[in-house]
Amino acid sequence: NAGVTQTPKFQVLKTGQSMTLQCAQDMNHEYMSWYRQDPGMGLRLIHYSVGAGITDQGEVPNGYNVSRSTTEDFPLRLLSAAPSQTSVYFCASSYRRATGNTEAFFGQGTRLTVV
């Protein structure tokens, strides 16, 4: 099983450019989410989705868009890249249960630098 696949692993953007980070999972998980990780800040939730066609904002959604047209895919779009978006981005997925989400599986991460 591939699990959660993120592409690309590394990316350098110029300020103002746009790009899409790809995330795909093959475990039929309902819940998918995007996090950014900055030194000393832990993992901060950007956007999440509880199923195809449903997305919602997390803690730090500004400057990012998401869509969930299928169960498998959850791309993250940077509309106009800024240096403050330099970070490591992780995609994660899990099952949803009435008592909360089950264990989250993470992709390998995308290291993004905006110059």
Added chain:
Amino acid sequence: GQQVMQIPQYQHVQEGEDFTTYCNSSTTLSNIQWYKQRPGGHPVFLIQLVKSGEVKKQKRLTFQFGEAKKNSSLHITATQTTDVGTYFCADTSYNTDKLIFGTGTRLQVFP
């Protein structure tokens, strides 16, 4: 809003010493999950605690969930160099559907 804090932010220990990280929430936690992230890697699930006062063990790791479900702890007995990494707690809120991570504790183990 939901805030999950962890202390300490960073700790270094001599191999063989014990280590504890604490997770505290401003709101009642639904369930608590713990993850480990090795340097340069991605977070990997360790365990989930559901019940008030719950205690679970995995070899040298002991996880506790507070009676009021507002805090949790991870204790490692006799650390080894393989324990190096950052440990995160996360709240799986079934009310908001969000999985919110704590700030993490980075553990360094010196041989």
